[in-house]
Amino acid sequence: MDDPHRIRFGGFVLNRVRGCLEDRTGCERFLRPKSYRALEVLCERRGRLVSKDDLVREVWPDVFVSDDSLAHCVADIRRVLGPDGAKLLRTVPRRGYMLLDSEPNLASLVQRTSKLRMVRAGGLAAGLLLVAGSLWWATPRIAIEAAPDVTVSTMQQAESLLEARDWRRREDNERARRLLEQVVAEDPENPRALASLGLTYWLEVQHLAWGGGRREMERALELVERSLALGGSDRSHRLLAEMRLLAPFRELRSPVDALASARAAAAIDPGDADNMAVLAQALALTGRSKDAVGMIEQALRMSPSPPDWYRQVAGLSYLLAGEPARAAEKLGPLYGAGTFANARWWPGWLFAASLAHAGRIDEAAGVVKAAQGRRPEYSVSAVAQSFDGFADETGLALVLDGLRLAGMPG
Secondary structure, three states: OOOOOEEEEOOEEEEOOOOEEEOOOOOEEOOOHHHHHHHHHHHHOOOOOEEHHHHHHHHOOOOOOOHHHHHHHHHHHHHHHHHHHHHHEEEEOOOEEEEOOOOHHHHHHHHHHHHHHHHOOOHHHHHHHHHOHHHHHHOHHHHHHOOOHHHHHHHHHHHHHHOOOOOOOHHHHHHHHHHHHHHHHHOOOOHHHHHHHHHHHHHHHHOHHHOOOHHHHHHHHHHHHHHHHOOOOHHHHHHHHHHHHHOOOHHHOOHHHHHHHHHHHHHHOOOOHHHHHHHHHHHHHOOOHHHHHHHHHHHHHHOOOOOHHHHHHHHHHHHHOOOHHHHHHHHHHHOOOOOOOOOOOHHHHHHHHHHHHOOOHHHHHHHHHHHEOOEOOOOHHHHHHHOOOOOOHHHHHHHHHHHHHOOOOO
């Protein structure tokens, strides 16, 4: 007999007596009050579609709120569910949400809901769907999130422009944003387009020369969290991890959320080297450098031509794990005339610290000297302020001690 006070689903228990969510080990997963209430409503109706209007009425009775408030709650729920979030809490575009448990018959409801919605379109479309019915059953997620061919083509153009993430290509970023805004205007619940649009704002913030500030940072977070609320992929988790880890505004950073999102991305697709690299970065910056080394080495093995930021994460991980010589080996190829002239200051400071801790003091001093006139930081304490996202105080102290060894004051 079901216990109304303890609702079980997918290895979790909603403990209504204590008012909390517990995982399979009995540990509590923190949820904000409104997110808890939204999950409670979904649990009460698990296996059934719950409309957005119904959820809003239950969670915010007699109060007017925007769809964004509900999207934040759904994103919060998926965050605490971790890698299971996208599978257990499904989005049915333009209709609502459905919470599943581990029973196969409930999972099939999502497929049937999506299939019925499209069959009702009638005519030729219905006939085509019947011919392709086996594909719906085999890949329900693709069925729910499928986009028109024109949208796919526009998405591909935009994402090819974003791929490089190069600070010199601001025009590409702006073109990609215009394309993605078209997609979102036509399909406001497209999780992939929302995540990519969020990336365009995140790049504005990351590349200081582009002038992005708090408004762009908040917009980036809003779009990626909406993507996750709509069932976004491992890429959406990866982007959120990056943002929550490295946001230049302290109140928008959350190392705990960043690590949870990075773990979720890696669990959803462990075959994606980017997921492994972002998880390594999150581990390194939150005091888990030994684990970070194993993760970034795995990412490097998976990628025959790794991007420069993999080497930066590797250098950071080796340095914090007590292997400065290996750190210098990874960071050395990244160092050059432009290191302190644009957004690439992290590898410069890390390289100097690695050289110093490896006993190569003169070379380290040369790197520090090269920063003069190119960076606004003239003391160790000023450099400390530039390391956004360094949540591990011990690790940060190690880097700063290396700069002191290299002759930097303060």
